[in-house]
Amino acid sequence: MNFIKTIVAAGLLAAATLPARAADISGAGATFPYPIYAKWADAYKKETGNGLNYQSIGSGGGIKQITARTVTFGASDMPLKPEELEKAGLIQFPTVMGGIVPVVNLDGIQSGELTIDGPTLAKIYLGEIKAWDDPAIKKLNPSTKLPSQAIVVAHRSDGSGTTFIFTNYLAKVSADWKSKVGSNTAVEWPTGIGAKGNEGVANNVVQTKGAIGYVESAYAKQNKLTTTKMINKDGKTVAPAPGAFQAAAAGADWAHAPGFYMILTDEKGAEAWPIAGATFILLPKQPQDAAAATEALKFFAWAYAKGDQMAQDLDYIPMPDSVVKVVQKVWSSEVKDSSGKPLFAASN
């Protein structure tokens, strides 16, 4: 009995000595931006002393948690449609972007030696183009020696924002894909093998001769995978590089996208990489815990102002300043406490 008393006493003592927290920010959701949120949180804590606890449980989980208001903010790779936001009483804003690149494994072909366009990519993923020496691929690569190998299609088996962006692009460039498969975080794949996570797809491609897959650009870069060039909406051939991803974002009209519902696929612009997308934060319009929500907004304002270099270090693409301005306007006009007072004052 004494033993238990000791423990209780010790516990009370420990609780008493802990500093009182004003507001603890908690977030949950997408796995893709987890590394950068963690890095930002770390730097932010060093600078301000305020902590952030982010659980990377997947976009679906993030949406569920913020809808139930169990976290301060949710994070999703797939933007919610304006009507969905309205129904859940949320706002959403983009934080960082990433590009998605096709990766291949073909003997004698290095990064950038193979060019592919949207309709051909869709046909490969529909299972209609079965071999690498198919006329459609040859036509795009007249000078490249293509083997007569069977194409092994690799895709994600877990639901993911990467898949959402990739299928969104295929649905934009191929009517067949749109009607037969469609676009979502998980789809009914007509062909191929599914692998868990970017690492699973990458690994399948690396191990299988004649394979093609799609991964986050950061992942392809860090693992030195063989990437392809693509032909964009303007008909120009582009290589997957940070400049090309930013060009895709710059061409987009963020100011007129209600709820920032914006998927950066098949964007205009001579430099634009055709498959890119942002990752989003979801925040209640009228947070129950106004103090925590204010802290969260402060954190993201800090990240927009000082986090660009950190994002680039981890191969994410920071948002252009023009977009950040629009986002902060929305913060000050949309997010209010119970008395209707805005939680965030935009500083111009």
Add this chain to the structure above:
Amino acid sequence: MSAHAVMTRERRDEEAPVVEVAWEGQVVGARQDVEERAKALDRLRLSDNIFKLMTRSAAIFVLALLGGVMLALFLGSLPALNEFGLDFFLSQSWNPVTEKFGALAPIYGTLVTSLIAMMIAVPFGLLIAMFLTELCPMWLRRPIGIAIELLAGIPSIIYGIWGLFVLAPFLQQHVQPGVIATFANVPGLSALFAGPPYGIGIFTAGLILAIMVLPFVTSISRDVFEAVPPVLKEAAYGLGCSTWEVMRYVVLPYTRVGVIGGVMLGLGRALGETMAVTFVIGNAHKISSSLLAPGTTISATIANEFTEAVGDLYTSSLIALGLILFFITFVVLAIARYLLLRIERRIG
């Protein structure tokens, strides 16, 4: 014991107080002793009752837990079952975009991979156990025994990674092309072993599962083989039986129940195994005649898609899959019990 029986026993205890028992054969004057003894006995009976209550509530708690799990699964899967009805069990479409879900492909994959695993692991496990108990030189027994135990201690994620990085490429390069070529012209088998060699697929998953359940089958079989009375074996050897005959006609019949128990334990693990299978099965919601083609299992599907499942119907379909797995496991165990009963009867 039924509650009624417990009640009557307690009542009988009360009708014959301990004090009276203590009185018998006592001389008058030793009353103090008697009272003390009565007190002591009372204390003992109280502690005994508390002990009974604790064990009983622990047992009831398990039942309640099981019921709770079943109920939660059932309620969670109601939306999907209402929406799709019987089609849920008969359709192999799994389309998150149109929200049409059918469980046939995962059910098929679960059963087939477990079947392959058992077909490999049971003969192997029995042979190893026989070797260890009858033929193995003493100095080799411990090392092999320990190796088998260690095999059981390896976490399943390790099996998955090993399967993906080592086993699958090996099968793809050195085994599957030969198998496909060998059976290409054999009617019937050509369909079973058709396809491009992916390296990952239903067969690879079955193989990994076989390695995972091998320790269960082996160590349980070994333990029950060792429990066979030596006199039986010696009598058989004395009659001039070979080692095989002793095993076949003495040891196996004597240990049948234990061996089937071990096999069922292994099967239970194979049916529910998640991580290792997710890595190597290819995660395609398709039923194909070829064992080398990618497929999926119930647990792999749930593990892959639950985090990103947005929408009630999608989530509910995944929970319904869980319910089906629960039932499959239940039915397997019930069949095992029934088999054992039949065998017991036939012997008796």
